Structure formats: structure tokens, C-alpha cells
Amino acid sequence: MRALPVPPRAALLVLAASLLAHVALLGGERRPPDTAAAPARPVSVALLPPAAAPVALPEPAPQALPQPVARATATAAPAVETVPQTVEATPSAPPLRLAGPTAWTYRLRQNGQDGEAVLEWQPQADGRYSLRLSKRIGERALPAQQSVGLLNSGGLAPERYATQLGGRDRQAVNFDAEGRRVSFSASPARLELPDGAQDRLSWWLQLAALVQAAPTPGGRWRVWVAGPRGELREWVFEAVEAEPGDAGTLHLRRQLLGPHDPGIDVWLDPARGYWPVRLRQGAPETRGFEITLADVNS
Numbered sequence: 001m002r003a004l005p006v007p008p009r010a011a012l013l014v015l016a017a018s019l020l021a022h023v024a025l026l027g028g029e030r031r032p033p034d035t036a037a038a039p040a041r042p043v044s045v046a047l048l049p050p051a052a053a054p055v056a057l058p059e060p061a062p063q064a065l066p067q068p069v070a071r072a073t074a075t076a077a078p079a080v081e082t083v084p085q086t087v088e089a090t091p092s093a094p095p096l097r098l099a100g101p102t103a104w105t106y107r108l109r110q111n112g113q114d115g116e117a118v119l120e121w122q123p124q125a126d127g128r129y130s131l132r133l134s135k136r137i138g139e140r141a142l143p144a145q146q147s148v149g150l151l152n153s154g155g156l157a158p159e160r161y162a163t164q165l166g167g168r169d170r171q172a173v174n175f176d177a178e179g180r181r182v183s184f185s186a187s188p189a190r191l192e193l194p195d196g197a198q199d200r201l202s203w204w205l206q207l208a209a210l211v212q213a214a215p216t217p218g219g220r221w222r223v224w225v226a227g228p229r230g231e232l233r234e235w236v237f238e239a240v241e242a243e244p245g246d247a248g249t250l251h252l253r254r255q256l257l258g259p260h261d262p263g264i265d266v267w268l269d270p271a272r273g274y275w276p277v278r279l280r281q282g283a284p285e286t287r288g289f290e291i292t293l294a295d296v297n298s
Helices: 008-025 069-076 203-213
Strands: 102-110 113-123 128-137 140-152 155-165 168-176 181-184 187-192 220-226 232-239 250-254 264-269 275-281 289-297
Touching (some): 203 220
Antiparallel strands (some): 102 113, 155 168, 168 181
8 A cells, every 4th residue: 555645744843852852861950759640748746646756655554463461451541640840759768767676656546536656667777677567556456557678879669568357458559660660559549659669557657758859948859659548649849947845846738638638747857857646647545547656665
């Protein structure tokens, strides 16, 4: 078949297009890519949305590890109480300056009856002590009090206090210095143990030691005291004006703990190392008692 003749003008257009394509292949100006076919991807970090930045996730709560039974009881029991930290700490007191075992005999007035009380002080060579108060009205023995513990630079550090009758403990208070706890046989409470805390008998001598350390007239002395029914209170003693029968002793009175507090007065003798020579708690003619020094047996 014979080829059709190409019009001259069309031939020229085909030749021009071929030359332009050849120039482009040799490095001439290139046409930008078709953006509609392949959209551009952002490369600037600043343009990323905030959610793309690393976010610190909260760590999962740690699982509670099993605790020893004794510790779990001490921290979880509702009866455990913490002593307020805003209360002033008991100042340090020197050891009592007493020579050897001593027994002090007192005249007793209790519940409107007369009797006798004996306070036995037994310091040991190894730094331990035993303190016992026995009372008797006629032939009838009343419940005795006993405190045992250590002597250190802070005075008395009781370990156990007990009321006794017939040679057996009726109520007891245990002081755990290492665990910083005080516990009671008559109460489930376990309380935090403050420095210098005393029992219902050892505070007599501890107060004497505090006054020895700072015998300031018109002063104020503080001591924490634990009772056998589960109580632990700070007792604050203040000096009061001398009365006619004080005979050179230092008369101290405890601040009332409440509207029904029977009150405590104690008389310390400077000539005997501020040993209590007289003590009155409540009303001796009704439900209280009073003891007055009668004799000393060394």
C-alpha cells in the first residue's frame, strides 16, 4: 500500500516536538511533579500535632508487699494512736543520785481510813531498777504497784508496770523502747511511746530527776505518763506557793486534765534529792489517798 503524503505544516510540528523532548533529556528545565497524583508529606517536626510528642504516662501503682503480721497489726489496727508531734519533748534528766537500795515508809490516808505505805527502791549494778509501792490498812493489803526498767541519762526508762494483788498481776503496761510502742493488758490500744514516758509509779522519781536538773522556782515540769487502762497523757506540774506545813519542801501541783480530774499534789524535799515526801491524789476522805513520809530505812 502506498504511504499517504504528510502535509508540510504537520511535518514541521512533529519535528519541533521531537527536538524539545531531546533538549529536556539533555538537562534542560524540567516540569514539576504532578501534585494531584502524589501529595507532599510534611517533614518539619514543628508541624506535627501535639499528640505526636512523647507523653509521660503515669506508672502503675506498685502492689503492696506482704508485711509481717505484727507490723500489719500495729499499723492497721484502729486502736493505734499517734502522740501529737507539736507537744514539747520531755527534757533530759540525770540519773537519780541515790545510794543503794532504800525503803521509805509513809503514813497512809485512803478512803477515810488510816494505814501504811512502803516505797521500795532497788537500783541494780547493771543499770536496772525495781520500784514497788505496797499499801495496807490494818491487816488488809491493798493493791500494790510495781515498776521495773532501766536507768539511763534521761532518768527512768520503765519496761513494765503492774498493779498486783496476792502476788499476781492484775493490770499491766508494757513499754517497748525499740518498737516505740506502749501496750496495755486491759486495753487493745497500742500507742506511740514518747521520749521519757513513765508509768503510774515511776513518774514520782522521774519528776524528782527533772527538778534536780532544773530546780527553778516558779518553774514548770512535764512528763508523759501511761495508765493501766490504756491512757497516755502529758502531765504538767507547776510550783505553787508554800503552805504553812510544807517545811522547806517544793510543792508542785499537776495541771488539771479535765473537769473530772481529781488532781495531784506532790511535795519534794531538796535535802533528800527532791524525793517525794508527801503526795496527795484526789480527796483522801472519799476516793483518793494521801501519803506522808514517816521513816527511811536504808
